[in-house]
Amino acid sequence: MAGHAVSAVRAATAADVPAAARVLADAFTGYAWTDWVLPADDHAARLAEVQGLYLAHAVEHGVVLVDDDVRGVVAFVPVDVPPPADEVWHRVAELHGDRIERLGAAPSPEPPAGAWTLATLGVLPAARGAGLGSRLVSEGLDRVGDVPVVLDTSDPRNVTLYRRHGFEVVAQVDVPDGPSVWSMLRRAA
Incomplete structure (x- = not known):
């Protein structure tokens, strides 16, 4: 499916959260960080639920984008986002x-x-290679504007x-x- 066209990107709504959480669970299967911080028993279900909880919070307080087919998702939140309930x-x-204590094991700058x-x-693994991830990142950066953006990743390909x-x-x-864990910064212009 690497040749599959990238569909339109739009703001996610609360109704998109379950499908977007499944995308993230599939995308993060075998990812070093989530494998390390979530127990192996019922790992896929834990991963989907935790992604859904985080995404619901991000939809409420940040910028969450999906493509029309919900094959990809990106979430941006301000660093001073209020904590979840x-x-x-x-x-x-x-x-x-x-x-749970592993979440703080790699402090960011x-x-x-x-x-x-x-x-x-x-x-989604089947949708990789067509530029969807880059399109989501670019659209998200455009929407948050000319501000610094930080991230952490545990995959050198990222x-x-x-x-x-x-x-x-x-x-x-x-x-x-x-x-x-690599901490990264995109400076404001």
Whole structure:
């Protein structure tokens, strides 16, 4: 499907969250960070649910984009986004189980004032290679405007993708007994 045309990109709504969370769960299957922070038992269901919780919060407080066919999704949130409700954090903690403390294992550098976070990007494996991920990132960057944008990734291939969009590596942490994490920044013009 690498030749499949990229459909239009639009703002996601709350109604898109379940499908977009499934996209992220499929995209993050085998991803070093999520494999490390979520228990192996019922991993796929945990991953889909936690992605749905985070996406619902991002739809409410940030910029979440999907393509018309919901084969890809990107989410941006301001770094000062309000925290999710207590019941959401409680469920996130349950999903992470005894691995919850791992979430803070790779501290990111302090973001610049007014920064946004590219919180997640995922494209269904069958839809990769047609430029959908790049299109989502570009559209998202356009929508958040001329502000600094930060992100973390645990896949060196993602570093290459994000560099094409003006991001630079500002830190790398090799988590003991865990994955490497690259912190990246796209500066405001």
